[in-house]
Amino acid sequence: MKRFSDLNPIATAVYYMCVLGITMFSMQPLMLCISLVTSILTCVYDRSVKVKGHIFTAVLFLIAAVINPLFVHNGVTVLFYLNDNPFTLEALVYGIVAAGMIAAALYWLRSMSAALSSDKIMYIFGRFSPKIALIISMSLRYIGLFKERFRKIQNTQRALGLYDDGNLIDALRGRARVLSILITWTLENGIVTAESMEARGYMSGRRTSYAPYRIHMADISFIALSLALTAIAIIGLRNTQTVFYPDMRFELFTPWGIAGAAAFALLCLLPIIINIKEAVKWRLLISKA
Amino acid sequence: MTVFSPRIRGVLKLVIPFALIPSLVILGAVVFEGQRYLIISLGIAVLSIVLFMAGVERRNIGSRRMVITAIMTALAVFGRFIPVFKPITAICVMTAVYLGAEAGFMTGAFSVLISNIYFGQGPWTPFQMLGFGLIGLIAGYLSEILLKNKALLLIYGAVSGVAYSFIMDIWTVLWYSGGFDWGLYSAALLSALPFTVLYAVSNIAFLLLLSKPVGNKLKRIKIKYGV
Numbered sequence: 001m002k003r004f005s006d007l008n009p010i011a012t013a014v015y016y017m018c019v020l021g022i023t024m025f026s027m028q029p030l031m032l033c034i035s036l037v038t039s040i041l042t043c044v045y046d047r048s049v050k051v052k053g054h055i056f057t058a059v060l061f062l063i064a065a066v067i068n069p070l071f072v073h074n075g076v077t078v079l080f081y082l083n084d085n086p087f088t089l090e091a092l093v094y095g096i097v098a099a100g101m102i103a104a105a106l107y108w109l110r111s112m113s114a115a116l117s118s119d120k121i122m123y124i125f126g127r128f129s130p131k132i133a134l135i136i137s138m139s140l141r142y143i144g145l146f147k148e149r150f151r152k153i154q155n156t157q158r159a160l161g162l163y164d165d166g167n168l169i170d171a172l173r174g175r176a177r178v179l180s181i182l183i184t185w186t187l188e189n190g191i192v193t194a195e196s197m198e199a200r201g202y203m204s205g206r207r208t209s210y211a212p213y214r215i216h217m218a219d220i221s222f223i224a225l226s227l228a229l230t231a232i233a234i235i236g237l238r239n240t241q242t243v244f245y246p247d248m249r250f251e252l253f254t255p256w257g258i259a260g261a262a263a264f265a266l267l268c269l270l271p272i273i274i275n276i277k278e279a280v281k282w283r284l285l286i287s288k289a
Numbered sequence: 290m291t292v293f294s295p296r297i298r299g300v301l302k303l304v305i306p307f308a309l310i311p312s313l314v315i316l317g318a319v320v321f322e323g324q325r326y327l328i329i330s331l332g333i334a335v336l337s338i339v340l341f342m343a344g345v346e347r348r349n350i351g352s353r354r355m356v357i358t359a360i361m362t363a364l365a366v367f368g369r370f371i372p373v374f375k376p377i378t379a380i381c382v383m384t385a386v387y388l389g390a391e392a393g394f395m396t397g398a399f400s401v402l403i404s405n406i407y408f409g410q411g412p413w414t415p416f417q418m419l420g421f422g423l424i425g426l427i428a429g430y431l432s433e434i435l436l437k438n439k440a441l442l443l444i445y446g447a448v449s450g451v452a453y454s455f456i457m458d459i460w461t462v463l464w465y466s467g468g469f470d471w472g473l474y475s476a477a478l479l480s481a482l483p484f485t486v487l488y489a490v491s492n493i494a495f496l497l498l499l500s501k502p503v504g505n506k507l508k509r510i511k512i513k514y515g516v
Contacts, residue, residue: 024412024464064465071472098465109411118406125331132334135359135395139403142363180502183364187510190360194353202352 003278004271008219009120010127015222016112018230019268023104028242030252030261031233032100038268039107045272048114049107061103068095074245094244115271123213130208142186149185153178222270229267236260301343305336306394306426314415318463329415330402337398337422344391353516357507358384358392365400369408373487377404378449379495380503381425386436387507388516390429397421416460423456424449439500446496450488454481 004012023035043049049057068091070082075090116124118140126133154174157163163174239256243249251257266273310333317329341358342351361384368376377400385393398418405414428435428445435442458477462469465477478485510516 067465067473067476071476102465105411109409113406113409116410121406121410125334128331129335129338131338132331135338135355135362135399136403138356138359139363139366139399142360143367146363146367180506183503184506186360187357187506190356191353191510191514191516194356197356198352 004274005115007222008213008215009116009123010215011219011222011226012112012115012120013124015226015270016108016115018226020105020108020112022230022233022237022264022267023101023108026237027094027097027101027244028237028240028252029097029100029250030240030257031237031264032097032104034261034265035268036100036104036107038265039104039111042111042268042271043107045275046111046114048111053110057103057106060106061099064099064102065092065095068092068098075248076246090244090246090248093248097244111271119212123211126211145186146182149182150178153181153185226267226270229263229270232263233260233267236263298343301340302391305340305343306423310336310419310422314419317415318412318460330410330418333398333415333418333422334402337395337418341391341395344389353514354388354392357388357510357516358395359399361388361392361396362399362403365396366404369400369404374491374494375488376491376495376499377401377421378424378446378453378488378492379499381421382428382435382442382446382449382496383499383503383507385425385427385429386432387504387511390426390432393425393429394422395425397423397425412464413457413460416457420453420456424453442500443493443496446492447489450490450492451485453488454478454485457481 019035022031023039026032043053069087072091072094073086073088075086075088077089078086079089079092080087122133122136122140125136154163157174157178162177236256236259239254239260241249241251252261313329313332313336341355361380365377365380368380377397381393381397381400384396398421401414401417401421405411405417428449431441431445435445455478458474458481459469461477461481462474465473
């Protein structure tokens with residue numbers, strides 16, 4: 001096996017789709033609990049969420065949990081009345097479970113954004129449509145180019161004595177002039193790019209796309225493992241019962257339910273397990289001589 | 290890739306943005322419960338390219354307009370890094386007004402797709418793509434009026450900010466409760482009010498700032514190279 005981040009981007013995408021799919025599809029407390037805990041573990045482990053992100057998610061969790069009982073009044077267990085509207089236990093529990101789903105999904109999405117960098121996303125899209133990959137890569141290229149050209153123009157303006165950082169208005173005016181030059185330059189340059197593309201035969205045949213990643217055995221076995229675990233988790237989900245309204249009824253710990261939960265927990269922990277395994281292997285293989 | 294008869298082009302121009310893409314977005318949210326959003330975003334991207342090509346009248350214009358659109362997309366993505374105020378709508382509108390409605394749709398859809406690589410992809414991506422795409426597309430349809438009258442341009446910016454909020458809150462409700470509910474929808478709209486105002490204000494501000502300089506540059510490129 002390779003490190004999790006070295007896997008083929010398609011394997012990574014399939015993995016996150018499986019985890020996110022179960023997280024967002026199941027409104028089932030046990031699965032969501034597993035998903036939330038493991039997603040936080042994963043994000044702490046790969047450092048994809050900063051302290052600010054944790055605080056944001058916690059606040060969102062609280063708001064999402066309270067909104068449901070405030071607007072939905074189903075359920076038989078009334079806790080108290082708010083402006084003559086019943087505030088029920090069932091709606092509150094539903095709100096907490098839904099909020100858990102949102103928080104877990106957000107953590108997984110953040111982890112996914114960190115794992116799938118722009119080149120990897122482009123590789124995935126390029127496999128489907130080379131034209132999309134071309135437009136995305138062109139735009140990404142121009143973002144980098146903007147930064148570089150902005151600096152160049154700024155330096156030139158400064159050397160000409162036209163750029164003054166002294167007070168706010170002059171600084172803004174200078175910045176606006178640099179931006180204006182930048183746009184003119186890039187647009188004019190874009191035409192040259194287009195001419196050059198056509199001169200080299202763009203539009204004259206089918207496009208293909210350069211693929212910097214290859215699919216290895218490790219990727220295939222990783223995808224197979226993820227899909228198998230997902231299948232068990234889905235069977236497990238089907239064999240549990242979760243009813244919120246009007247009366248809460250949970251049957252979570254059926255034999256299949258437990259098996260599904262175990263499979264899902266394993267699935268969620270796969271990135272951490274793989275990375276720790278590789279780290280241990282690395283330690284063992286370091287020459288002691 | 291642009292050998293369409295005018296009639297097929299006309300059909301595509303109407304069917305893709307108003308029937309195919311919205312039904313794809315709703316289908317993705319309701320049937321797949323948002324879990325296939327990467328595939329849905331991909332589908333929207335493909336359709337918006339087809340739409341873009343349907344908007345190109347002559348063959349040799351295609352690649353020029355595509356590069357210019359990619360540049361405007363990059364500019365919108367670049368602008369999304371500005372804190373609080375985002376010029377993305379203003380840039381979509383400017384592109385649509387000068388380069389055509391279809392180019393506006395593509396700028397909107399792709400700038401969301403690309404900037405979400407940095408800001409986080411998610412089940413909201415298809416809705417954002419549709420939202421900004423439509424803002425661009427409709428601006429393109431109204432291009433003659435918007436070019437003539439600057440006040441109307443600013444009003445369009447404000448209205449599109451509000452409309453964007455309305456589209457995004459459909460997604461919020463669909464995701465949160467798994468179905469559509471008017472009570473939750475109005476609650477979502479109410480809680481999003483500060484953002485709605487912010488969208489409208491930043492759209493007006495950026496259209497005020499950008500419409501003349503960027504407009505002149507696009508006009509110049511258009512006259513000089515016939516994009």
